Amino acid sequence: MNEVTKIVPASKPDDWASDQEVRWCPGCGDYAILKAVQRTMPELGVEPHNTVFISGIGCSSRFPYYMETYGFHTIHGRAPTIATGVKLANPDLDVWIITGDGDGLSIGGNHMLHLVRRNLDCQVLLFNNEIYGLTKGQYSPTSRTGTRSPTSPAGSLERPVKPCAFALGAGGRFVARTIDTAQKHMPEVLKRAHGHKGTSFVEIYQNCVVYNDGAFEQFTDKKSAAVTQIWLEHGKPMLFAGGTKGLHLNRESLRVEVVDVVDGDVSEVIVHDETNKAVASMLIDMPFPEFPVALGVLYCDPATSFDTAMAEQAERVVGDKVADFNALLRRGQSWEVKGER
Amino acid sequence: MATAAKAPPGSNAPKSGVGETGADKTGAKVETVQRESVVVRFAGDSGDGMQLTGGQFTLSTALAGNDLATFPDFPAEIRAPQGTLFGVSAFQIHFGSSRIDTAGDQPDVLVAMNPAALKTNLPSLRKGGLVIADTGEFGERNLKKAHYEANPLEDGSLAPYQLLAFDVSKQTLESVKEFGLGNKDALRCKNMWTLGLALWMFGRKRAPIIDWLKVKFGSNELLREANIAALNAGHAYGETAELSGPLKQFRLEPADAEPGLYRTITGADALALGLVAGAKLSGLPMFFGGYPITPASAILHALARLREFDVTTFQAEDEIAAIGATIGAAYAGSLAVTSSSGPGIALKSEAMGLAVMTELPLVIINSQRGGPSTGLPTKTEQSDLYQAVYGRNGDCPMPVLAARSPSDCFDVAIEACRIALEYMTPVMLLTDGYIANAAEPWKVPEAHDYQPFPVHFHEEMPETGKLNPYMRDPETLKRVWVKPGTRGLMHRIGGIEKGYDSGNIDYSDSNHQRMTDTRKAKIDGVARTIPAQTVEVGNEHGPLVVVGWGSTYGPIRQAVEHVRNQGHDVAHIHLRHIWPLPSNLGELLKRYDRILVPEMNTGQLKTLLRDQFLVDARPLNKVSGQPFRIAEIEAAILGMLNS
Secondary structure, X not given: OOOOOOOOOOOOHHHHEOOOXXXXXXXXXXXXXXXXXHHHHHHHOOOHHHEEEEEOOOOHHHHHHHEOOEEEEOOOOOHHHHHHHHHHHOOOOEEEEEEEHHHHHHHOHHHHHXXXXXXXXXXXXXXXXXXXOOXXXXXXXXXXXXXXXXXXXXXXXXXXXXXXXXXXXXXXXXXEEXXXXXXXXXXXXXXXXXXXXXXXXXXXXXXXXXXXXXXXXXXXXXXXXXXXXXXXOOOOEOXXXXXXXXXXXXXXXXXEEEEEOOOOOOXXXXXXXXXXXXXXXXXXXXOOOOOXXXXXXXXXXXXOOHHHHHHXXXXXXXXXXXXXXXXXXXXXXXXXXXXXX | OOOOOOOOOOOOOOOOOOOOOOHHHHOOOOEEEEOOEEEEEXXXXXXXXXXXHHHHHHHHHHHOOOEEEEEEEOOOOOOOOOOOHHHEEEEEEEEEOOOOOOOOOOOOEEEEOOHHHHHHHHHHOOOOOEEEEEHHHOOHHHHHHXXXXXXXXXXXXXXXXXEEEEOHHHHHHHHOHHHOOOHHHHHOOHHXXXXXXXXXXXXXXXXXXXXXXXXXXXXXXXXXXXXXXXXHHHHHHXXXXXXXXXXXXXXXXXXXXXXXXXXXXXXXXXXXXXXXXXXXXXXXXXXXXXXXXXXXXXXXXXXHOOHHHOEEEEEOOOHHHHHHHHHHHHHOOOEEEEEXXXXXXXXXXXXXXXXXXXXXXXXXXXXXXXXXXXXXOOOOOOOOHHHHHHOOOOOXXXXXXXXXXXXXXXXXXXXXXXXXXXXXXXXXXXXXXXXXXXXXXXXXXXXXXXXXXXXXXXXXXXXXXXXXXXXXOOOOOOEOOOOOOOOXXXXXXEOOOEOOOOOOEOOOHHHHHHHHHHHHHHHHHHHXXXXXXXXXXXXXXXXXXXXXXXXXXXXXXXXXXXXHHOOOOEEEEEEOEEEOOOOOHHHHHOOEEEEEEEEOOOOHHHHHHHHHHOOOEEEEEOOOOOOOOHHHHHHHHHHHHHO
C-alpha cells in the first residue's frame, strides 16, 4: 500500500451523502456498503457532478437516492441498459450500476450478460443477499438449494447461480468479491474496480437481517475469518489461516487443494496471477467449508471497453467526411423539374 | 402518393410512346397505347429478385417523369422452397401522368415468373389485363408445386386476360451464354432480362439501371456484364419482337410537378432522414437504440451509416435494452430514438412508463404489422393505435403521431422530435409495413425550410441551493432538463413517484393526484402547438365525412374524389395527430351528419373518436394484410350515403 501514490482527496465522505433519510431496515448490510462507497469516493479523484449511480429495482436499488451524485432509479433488471445509453452518450461520466441478485441475475440476467460481454466502462456492484427482500423473502437465483421461503415452503429445488462465475463466463475482464462488513477491504476492491477501464463486476455478500439473516455468517464471522476467508493479492502466494495454510494446484488432477505451509515454505502455494482465467474460475467455484471463500480481485485482464471502441470506430469512420445535410437529402439518383410546364 | 411531389417533365421523359432507341428504328410494328396510368405487378419466387426488379423499375419510372406509388408485397420467409405458393414475392407499382395516391387497386400487367406467382396474383389482375409468363418455368414440377392440374398457359383458363407467354429462361440463358456462367447463376439474370423488357414496354431509359448495376456488382466484372447483357437482351426482345398481339408499348405523359429537385424515397429512409433533420434542428447529437425486427430494421440500417451526422446507433440485446439505452442517452442529453414493430413495442412498454414518469424526451417509432403476437411480420396493418394511446400501466399519457405516406415520414419525424423536446416527453410515431417499404417521388426539401427548435439545458443554480428536477415551465409544464456532468445540480430521478415541489420520493395521496394531473395536463397541452384540423377534400360540413389516419390516406382520398366526381357531397379528414387530437376536431366532426372511419384494424380510431367526442363514428375495417382498395372505400361511402 505504501508505494501507491495517494490521490489528494478533493472531498470528504460527507460530501457524497445526499440529504435523503436512508430507509433500509435497521442492521441491513446495505448501510455498510453505502458507508464504504461514500468513504471510497473521495479517494478516486472524481467529482460528484461527473458521477452517475444507476440502479434497477429492489432494496439495493434505492442506493442512488443516498448519494450526492447524479442518480437514476430505473426499472427492474434494466439498469445495465440505461447505463449503456448514459455512457455511450457521454463517455466522460463515471458510471456505477447498483443491483442485487434478483435484479441483476434473474429479471435482468440477459442485460448483465451483454453488459459484461461488451465490456462497457462502468462499475457493477451486485449486492448478493440470496433472497428477494423488497417483495418479502422469496428465494432468489442465488439462494441455495433447499431454501425455504414463501414460494418454496418445502425448500427450493433450483441450483443457485454464482454471480462471479456468471460474470467470468460472460467474458468479464474484472471480477471481484467482497463482504458488506469488510470495511477495510471493500474500499480497496472498489478502488481497483474503478481503476479498471471496462465492466468491473463486484459481488458483495450482503446480509438481509429480515429475510435471510446470517446466510453468510459461517464465513463472515470475524472470529473465524482467518480460516474461512482468503484475500487474494496479485503476485502474492494464496495464503490464509495466518499464513499457515495455502492453496496448491495439483498438477495431476488439475484441481486446487488446501495445503499446510510449514516453516514459511510457500513453494507449493499458487501465486495469484489476476490474468489467469482458469485459476480465477477455480477460486470462484471452491466449495465452502472445504475451502475458504476467495475474496478480493479474482480476475483482472483489461481489454478495450465498448465505449472506447465505439468512439474510436466513429473517429475512423467519420474521418474527414463532412456532414452536409442537404447533400444527404439528395443522395442517390434524383431529377430536376425546371419551371412550370 | 406524393402530395407536393409530382414527377418531372423535360428531357428525361420519352418524346413519344417508344423507347430511347425507338421501335421505328427497328421497323417492328408494335402497337402504342396512350394511358393516364398503369399498374404493373412483378411476381416471382422470393429468390427471383422481384423486389430489386421493382425497385429499379420504380427509379426508371420516376426519372421518366411519372408520379407513382409502390407496394412491395413479400413473404416472411427469406428464401421459401422454390416454386411454392407461399414463397411468392411481388412488387406492385402504379404510375401515371396525373396524381397517384395508391399502388393501384388492380394490376393492368402481371409479370409472372412461375406458376405459383401466376396462381397467387392472378385474382387481383384486371379482367382483360396482360399476363406475361415465363414458359420455361411452367414445367410439370413447378405446376404441381403451385397445385395446377393443367398448364394454365395452355388450357384456356386465362381466356379473360391477354396472355404473352414465352421462354424467358431460355432467352436469358442465350443472352449471357458468352460469359460462361453456370446454369444457376445464368438464370439469376432473368430478373434483369424481364426488367429490360418492361423498360422497353414503357419507354424507359436503360442508362440509370446500367449505372446501378455497375455500382452493385462493382469489381465482379463477370456478373456485372452478364446482368447488363440480360437487361439489354430483354429490351431488344421488345424492340425486335416478331410477336404481335398483346405485346405493346404504353405511352404515359409525364405528370405535372412543382419545380424543384426530386428523388424517390421509401418510408424507412424518409424516417431516418427526418430524424437526422430533427437532431439538426434541435442542435443535439442523436442516439438510436434498436433491435432487429421486420419491418422496422431498415431505419436502423439507414442510420448506422450516418455516423458523420453525430448519429450513434446501438444494436441492443433485446427490445427492452434498446429503449433502456435510449432512455439513458436521453438522460445524458441526446435526442434519443428507438424503433420497433408491435411485438417489440409491447416489450418496451414498461420502459415507456419510466420515460413518462421521469419526463425524458424520446421518440419511439412503431412500424406496424399484422398482429397480435408475431402475426403477419411482412404484411401491413394499423392495429397498434390502442397500444400507442392506451397500452401502458398507470395513467401514462404520451403524444402519438402517424405518417400517411413514405415522404410524409420525413415531416412527421421532425414533428415527433419537436414535441418530445419541447414537452420533455416520449412521443410515439406510428408508421406501418406498407409505408416503410413503399416508395414515391419526393420533392427534396432544404434544411432551412424548417423552423429550428433549439434545446436549453438547465444550468442555473437554484436559490435554495437544491435543485428540484421537476421544476416546470409554467406554460408547457415541461420539467427542466439537467445533463449529468453539470456542476452543482446533482439530483436523482426514477420510476417511483416524486414530490411536485421537491423531486424527492413522495407517496402521499395529494402529491400523486397532483403529479398525475400535471402529467395529463402537459400532454393535453401539446394540442396548443399542433395545427388546427383541416379538411383534406370537400366541405367543412355536410352529409358525410370520411376520417382516416396513417397509410389509408391514399385510398381514402382517391375514393372520396371519385365519389365527389359522381356528384356526392363527401369530405375527407386525415389525422396526423392521434394524441392529443387537434383541439377543433370534435367541433368539426359534429358539422357532418355521418362519419365513416376506414381502418386496417377492427375499429380503433373509431373508438377513440366516439370516446373523445361522443360522435357516431362508423367503422370500415380490413385486416387482410393488404392495403385498402379505392373501390372498397368507394363502395362503403356510397353504401352509407344510400342507406
